Amino acid sequence: MLTSVIPTASVLVVEDEFLVAHELQMILEQARYRVCGQAFSVAEALSLMQHERPDIVLLDIYLQGEQTGLDLARHLDGLNIPFVFISAFANASLIEEAKATRPQGYLVKPFRPQDVLVTLEIAYHRFQTTPPPVAPAPEPPAAPKPAPRPAARH
Structure with missing residues (x-):
């Protein structure tokens, strides 16, 4: 069995x-993680994360409550916390939704410990x-339009 190469990774x-x-x-x-x-729900996960920031999250997509693992994934991405999805579902539309959250991986249940x-x-x-993605530079503000010139008097 593999042992964590990340000492005390949470x-x-x-x-x-x-x-x-x-x-x-x-x-x-057993692998020394x-x-x-x-957590059984997004709300519970968020509550736990108020006390300790994990090094990585193993995340099911369909959870108890109204919010899904996809919702939590977007939040984790914003906090720069890596996550791996674990789901029994792997249909094309779900995979596309999952990819949009930028996971570090996706495991399909059932899984083997080695997986x-x-x-x-x-x-x-x-x-x-991998360096974090660079946010696109904001558009520079538009140059102010010159004030209209007063009409010339003759």
Whole structure:
């Protein structure tokens, strides 16, 4: 089994199926990751993140509550926290929606422990070695229009 190459890396598991969340925690802890929390909903994940910023998030797409993992992913991207989706669904439209959130990876359930660990290592490495995207420069303000000249008097 792989061991975390990221000393004491903290992982937040956001998964609403208890057995899957528990399995992920066991896989991660055996590989010497530190699971900083398990959340079953976006609201719970946000609450946990007020106390500790995870190094990376494993994120299911369909969660309890009104908000989805896609909603949380947009928030994580804004905070510059890397995340990997874990979902039982992989249809084309969902993949397109997921890609728009800029994940570091996507695992399809059911998964093998090795799949989780390899994906996590690659995702975190990619996040650490890829510079963040540069926001486009704002458009310069338009030059002020010259004031109209007064009419010449003759």
